[in-house]
Amino acid sequence: EAAVTQSPRNKVAVTGGKVTLSCNQTNNHNNMYWYRQDTGHGLRLIHYSYGAGSTEKGDIPDGYKASRPSQENFSLILELATPSQTSVYFCASGDGGLNYAEQFFGPGTRLTVL
Amino acid sequence: AQKVTQTQTSISVMEKTTVTMDCVYETQDSSYFLFWYKQTASGEIVFLIRQDSYKKENATVGHYSLNFQKPKSSIGLIITATQIEDSAVYFCAMREDMGYKLTFGTGTSLLVDP
Numbered sequence: 001e002a003a004v005t006q007s008p009r010n011k012v013a014v015t016g017g018k019v020t021l022s023c024n025q026t027n028n029h030n031n032m033y034w035y036r037q038d039t040g041h042g043l044r045l046i047h048y049s050y051g052a053g054s055t056e057k058g059d060i061p062d063g064y065k066a067s068r069p070s071q072e073n074f075s076l077i078l079e080l081a082t083p084s085q086t087s088v089y090f091c092a093s094g095d096g097g098l099n100y101a102e103q104f105f106g107p108g109t110r111l112t113v114l
Numbered sequence: 115a116q117k118v119t120q121t122q123t124s125i126s127v128m129e130k131t132t133v134t135m136d137c138v139y140e141t142q143d144s145s146y147f148l149f150w151y152k153q154t155a156s157g158e159i160v161f162l163i164r165q166d167s168y169k170k171e172n173a174t175v176g177h178y179s180l181n182f183q184k185p186k187s188s189i190g191l192i193i194t195a196t197q198i199e200d201s202a203v204y205f206c207a208m209r210e211d212m213g214y215k216l217t218f219g220t221g222t223s224l225l226v227d228p
Contacts, residue, residue, distance in 0.1 A: 031214050033215065033216075040220060041220065042205060042218040042219055042220040042221055043159075043205065043207075043216075043218040044218075045215050045216070045217075048214060048215055050214070058215060059215075088157065090159060094214075102147075102149055102161045102164055103161070103216055104161060105151075105158075105159040105160075107157065107158060108157050108158075108159075
């Protein structure tokens with residue numbers, strides 16, 4: 001069974017609308033991350049979380065909010081979506097410790113903002 | 115600030131040959147982790163292999179191995195006996211020891227021809 005799941009897998013939104021992307025992990029990892037992937041940029045970190053109730057800004061947080069209501073769930077919120085936020089969004093989980101330094105990714109959400 | 119650079123945009127090889135993908139990184143930390151991920155045509159991102167900066171031995175997992183040259187800040191991925199299913203985009207990434215986030219390169223697209 002997939003340990004990191006995302007919903008929806010595809011989303012079409014209108015400019016100015018609110019979009020919420022959801023992520024759930026069953027790895028029991030403390031840390032969760034939201035990335036976006038664009039051609040020529042690889043994966044860039046938007047927000048991350050150390051645990052329930054915490055959110056931290058990544059490298060490109062402008063225009064995005066995040067919410068971590070529980071160990072398992074981490075949401076990415078676009079309050080006022082813009083066409084420049086059209087991208088593929090990946091959620092990941094990881095433990096951050098020496099033995100579990102790698103992150104594990106969800107299947108991605110393709111977002112189109114018209 | 116961390117930086118990861120993959121200069122090879124795409125590589126094409128014949129099946130059953132060996133391929134090396136390059137990656138150089140920049141960091142101020144003396145301790146860090148280096149990773150390679152594979153993104154398949156379906157978009158799935160899969161963790162392949164990691165190298166801890168304090169380890170002198172090159173990591174090996176299956177037909178993946180690393181060429182870690184710390185003085186050159188270089189971490190190459192070597193795939194031996196390539197298979198058609200190795201065709202994918204490969205990302206190099208780094209995490210500093212006390213940090214939590216990954217910094218990714220822009221990826222190298224590998225095509226394995228029969």
